[in-house]
Amino acid sequence: MMHGRLARRLTGSAMTGVTYGAAALAILPLAVILGMLVVKGAGSIDWNFFTKSAVPVGEMGGGFAHAIVGTLIIVGLACAVGVPVGVATGIFLAEFGGGRFRFTVRFIADVLNGVPSIVIGIFAWTWLVKPMGHFSALAGGVALGMILVPILARTTEEMVRLVPNSLREAALALGYPRWRTSLQVVVRTATAGIVTGCLVAVARVAGETAPLLFTALGNQFFSTRLKGAMAALPLQIYVYALGPYDEWHRQAWAGALVLIVLVLALSLIARAVVRAKRQLA
Amino acid sequence: MTDIPAAVLEPEVAPQLTAEERWRALKTVSPGDVVYRIVLTVVALILPLLLVLIAAELVANALPAVSKFGFGFLTHSTWDPVSGEFGALPLIFGTLYSSLVALLIAVPLALACAVFLTEFAPRWLRTPVATLIELLAAVPSVIYGLWGIFVLIPLLRDHVWPVTRHLLGWLPVFSGVFYGPSVLAAGVILAIMILPYIAAVSREVLLAVPPSQREAGLALGATRWETVWRVILPYGRAGIIGAVILGLGRALGETMAVTMVIGNRHEVSASLLQPGYTIAAAIANEFAEAVSDIHLSALFFVGAVLFLITIVVNALARLLVWRVARGSAAGSTAI
Numbered sequence: 121m122m123h124g125r126l127a128r129r130l131t132g133s134a135m136t137g138v139t140y141g142a143a144a145l146a147i148l149p150l151a152v153i154l155g156m157l158v159v160k161g162a163g164s165i166d167w168n169f170f171t172k173s174a175v176p177v178g179e180m181g182g183g184f185a186h187a188i189v190g191t192l193i194i195v196g197l198a199c200a201v202g203v204p205v206g207v208a209t210g211i212f213l214a215e216f217g218g219g220r221f222r223f224t225v226r227f228i229a230d231v232l233n234g235v236p237s238i239v240i241g242i243f244a245w246t247w248l249v250k251p252m253g254h255f256s257a258l259a260g261g262v263a264l265g266m267i268l269v270p271i272l273a274r275t276t277e278e279m280v281r282l283v284p285n286s287l288r289e290a291a292l293a294l295g296y297p298r299w300r301t302s303l304q305v306v307v308r309t310a311t312a313g314i315v316t317g318c319l320v321a322v323a324r325v326a327g328e329t330a331p332l333l334f335t336a337l338g339n340q341f342f343s344t345r346l347k348g349a350m351a352a353l354p355l356q357i358y359v360y361a362l363g364p365y366d367e368w369h370r371q372a373w374a375g376a377l378v379l380i381v382l383v384l385a386l387s388l389i390a391r392a393v394v395r396a397k398r399q400l401a
Numbered sequence: 402m403t404d405i406p407a408a409v410l411e412p413e414v415a416p417q418l419t420a421e422e423r424w425r426a427l428k429t430v431s432p433g434d435v436v437y438r439i440v441l442t443v444v445a446l447i448l449p450l451l452l453v454l455i456a457a458e459l460v461a462n463a464l465p466a467v468s469k470f471g472f473g474f475l476t477h478s479t480w481d482p483v484s485g486e487f488g489a490l491p492l493i494f495g496t497l498y499s500s501l502v503a504l505l506i507a508v509p510l511a512l513a514c515a516v517f518l519t520e521f522a523p524r525w526l527r528t529p530v531a532t533l534i535e536l537l538a539a540v541p542s543v544i545y546g547l548w549g550i551f552v553l554i555p556l557l558r559d560h561v562w563p564v565t566r567h568l569l570g571w572l573p574v575f576s577g578v579f580y581g582p583s584v585l586a587a588g589v590i591l592a593i594m595i596l597p598y599i600a601a602v603s604r605e606v607l608l609a610v611p612p613s614q615r616e617a618g619l620a621l622g623a624t625r626w627e628t629v630w631r632v633i634l635p636y637g638r639a640g641i642i643g644a645v646i647l648g649l650g651r652a653l654g655e656t657m658a659v660t661m662v663i664g665n666r667h668e669v670s671a672s673l674l675q676p677g678y679t680i681a682a683a684i685a686n687e688f689a690e691a692v693s694d695i696h697l698s699a700l701f702f703v704g705a706v707l708f709l710i711t712i713v714v715n716a717l718a719r720l721l722v723w724r725v726a727r728g729s730a731a732g733s734t735a736i
Contacts, residue, residue: 128624128627129624131624131626132624132625132626132627135626135629135630136521136625136626138513139513139514139516139517139520139521140517140521140522141513142509142510142513142514142517143513143514143517143518143522143530143534145510146510146511146514146534146537146596146597146600147530147533147534147537149537149593150533150534150536150537150540152548152552153540153544153545153548156548156551156552157544160551204444205444205447208440208441208444208445209441209444209445209447209448211441212441212442212444212445213445215441216438216441216442221442221445222445224449225445225448225449227716227719228448228449228452229448230715230719231452231712231715231716231719232448232451232452233715234647234650234651234654234711234712234714234715234718235455235654235708235711235712235715236653236654236655236656236681236707236708236711237654237656238654238656238681238684238685238704239455239459239654239704239707239708239711240455242458242459242684242688242701242704243454243455243458243459245688246458246462247454247458266451269447269448269451270448273448297431297433297434298431298433298434298437299431299433299434299436299437299438300433302437303437323539324539326541327539327540327541327542327543327544328541328542329541329542329543329656329657330542330656330657330681330685333685333688333689334688334689337689354541354543354657357543357544357547358543358546358657358661361543361546361547361550361551361661362550362661369551372547373547373551376543376544376547379541379543379544380540380541380544383539383540383541384536384539387536387539391532
């Protein structure tokens with residue numbers, strides 16, 4: 121029987137090793153992608169990249185200023201649309217007892233979260249672009265906002281539910297009405313968590329390209345008009361990556377580096393907020 | 402003698418209430434409560450409304466194509482915007498095929514990662530590794546696409562394929578000339594993209610397995626691996642299947658990265674080395690430049706098909722995951 125035991129222990133060690141290998145293999149693409157972005161993109165990032173817009177093909181130089189500003193505007197619009205609705209839905213889910221309606225809303229939030237972003241893009245097109253008759257940054261912002269809502273609803277719900285019930289009971293015992301208890305005690309306690317959820321969600325939609333393809337459309341020129349086509353970082357990267365010119369490819373890598381720094385910074389700040397919060401508690 | 406407030410001298414100022422009156426007083430809600438509840442309920446109605454509106458718009462706009470092509474649309478493979486003939490078979494096939502390839506690569510890896518993170522990794526290593534894997538999900542799709550075009554495709558074409566051709570070239574799924582943009586490239590990119598979702602949800606599921614299960618396995622003399630394989634994984638089976646289906650849902654609807662590497666050709670081919678097309682990619686490429694109303698309607702039709710598939714897949718996955726990690730938001734957060 122000694123042989124059997126040895127074989128079992130060897131199998132165990134081997135499989136433990138396999139899981140180590142799998143974890144290493146899973147992280148490898150992240151390392152490779154980040155490495156490539158720095159190697160290929162960093163060289164093209166200079167002052168012009170942030171201050172100049174695209175130039176006609178054949179001319180050297182030019183930058184991503186229009187795309188960076190466009191992304192900030194469109195994501196800002198998305199927040200204006202999506203954050204209030206998403207957070208309020210999350211508070212509703214966490215604060216108003218069980219029941220079938222709440223279950224349904226939560227289920228729909230999860231299902232909508234899995235709906236491809238391009239489908240949301242089509243929807244924004246039928247509701248905003250088609251009636252208005254032209255592509256617009258507004259439609260792009262609303263499309264991204266619609267993607268924010270289900271994500272925020274679920275993260276906000278989780279965060280609000282983490283608040284200990286004793287806090288709620290204490291406030292009610294002091295004679296606070298329920299709505300003040302909810303807003304001034306419970307939700308306020310969960311603020312750090314909710315902000316974290318917002319940062320993470322914004323990081324995700326900032327990199328979305330598909331819903332912008334036929335809403336904001338993209339623009340080679342600097343524009344801040346909400347009712348017109350507007351450039352965005354991911355759109356510009358997409359166009360330049362598929363283009364035939366080396367100069368475009370070079371700039372696509374640089375744009376991708378800027379985008380990923382933006383996205384990862386938001387994600388990491390969000391994590392830091394959570395960690396600081398945990399240490400205080 | 403200083404003035405003593407009357408309330409201190411006579412503390413019994415509150416009127417005596419019967420138990421019933423007291424109960425009624427407790428139950429009264431302030432007008433603020435009513436407003437608060439109504440406002441939040443109305444806002445919460447937006448999500449269900451959104452789902453219904455999306456479905457209605459897709460169906461309404463797809464109707465011209467539905468009435469013209471009927472369900473033959475799903476089984477024909479001609480896609481000719483000029484002559485106005487549309488069949489979505491290559492799109493549906495390509496969507497399912499590339500997702501299947503992605504699952505074949507990602508599922509074993511993701512499960513091994515989840516087991517590593519919950520069972521085998523030393524404690525100090527768990528959080529950093531989990532964070533790094535989750536950051537994979539934060540990388541925007543278009544960056545995966547960029548990386549796919551300029552790094553992954555050349556790597557597969559110039560280095561991996563020449564070496565493996567002699568071993569695998571005889572298989573029908575590896576037939577034909579390999580130019581680069583292909584179902585294989587799309588599958589690999591998708592695998593990298595869905596791995597963090599499957600790993601994160603599986604990890605959540607494994608963490609929800611009660612410690613007593615693990616202890617019982619070990620107490621019976623099983624090795625740690627045997628406990629994982631025979632006790633923990635079977636216990637979390639429903640949730641893990643849910644995690645895999647969730648990953649499938651992501652893969653089916655992924656747009657940009659796939660559009661950039663799959664080759665975008667309306668053709669059904671069993672070979673992984675040939676270009677293909679997916680529903681999401683076709684919408685991304687053709688929607689803004691649709692040449693006719695029927696072309697647009699055909700795109701809405703495939704969009705509705707994609708919407709329906711992802712809704713069903715996600716609903717199924719949610720129910721399975723909820724059964725294990727009840728009400729958990731696993732996977733519904735962005736990273």
